[in-house]
């Protein structure tokens with residue numbers, strides 16, 4: 159059995175449902191320490207984070223991943239136990255096989271091989287792992303990035319092992335992600351009888367023109383490979399249920415997915431400006447899920463494109479699609495970020511799996527990338 163398959167199986171056998179790391183990071187830290195890495199365990203709240211480094215100074219290349227997995231759901235729905243890794247017909251099954259214990263195992267194997275062959279490599283090569291990527295993501299990489307900012311830890315390049323490939327390994331290179339911003343809006347009116355509107359103030363009528371303006375707004379024309387910024391209403395509610403009562407308030411939730419032409423404070427100010435211009439009596443609660451990031455053309459993208467083209471046989475699609483990932487916390491430190499990982503068709507599903515051939519190609523893929531970025 160290959161080293162990466164054996165290690166992935168060891169990780170899957172540890173049922174590390176967020177935020178429980180279930181010993182995954184201790185296992186990996188033990189291996190990396192034997193390979194000469196300095197390992198630091200950063201525990202915040204119930205979350206385990208591991209920071210393992212080899213070498214000195216810059217440039218600093220970080221491989222970023224998570225050891226936690228989403229819950230398997232009813233075990234009876236699986237063809238085999240989600241935490242008992244099995245290979246059937248050249249495919250490895252188990253929770254986390256694709257998202258992302260396979261990539262994490264491949265990172266570790268690649269790092270061991272790299273430092274064994276290039277003990278005196280330039281700069282620093284590092285692995286950052288968290289057990290809180292699939293959950294709240296508060297005490298995970300977000301907190302680690304704050305600690306890095308405080309201690310002046312710089313990062314030049316960050317490669318996340320999230321399953322980015324769509325149909326075959328290496329067909330997609332993620333070079334950015336949109337930002338996400340959620341709002342809970344409450345518009346206050348004055349409740350009253352529908353027959354006496356002069357004695358009430360209808361928050362539905364007050365809010366509709368403002369909501370229509372926000373919904374129709376063209377925020378921008380898109381940026382590089384990012385689509386235009388979009389505001390989508392997700393929930394709207396008002397009224398008592400009675401046909402003769404003007405409601406006292408209106409509640410609306412909406413979300414903005416935005417490209418790097420915007421940041422959260424400017425979007426919040428724009429939205430509040432529209433609401434104020436329409437004379438609404440409102441309050442607004444914002445939740446900032448993560449700023450967008452974008453890695454422009456340069457050494458990292460060029461190296462990744464070349465390595466993926468070698469694996470897949472054709473140049474990868476370079477995309478900024480999908481939801482958010484932990485790279486959103488590392489990018490603001492000034493790092494260029496990309497994401498490269500296995501096929502994502504089965505992630506978070508019953509019978510999550512990865513092809514053994516793809517899994518066994520991953521350490522070599524990451525190793526070529528590390529070699530190109532930190533050449534002797």
Ligand SMILES: [Zn+2]
Nearest residue numbers: 257258291320
């Ligand atoms: Zn993941």
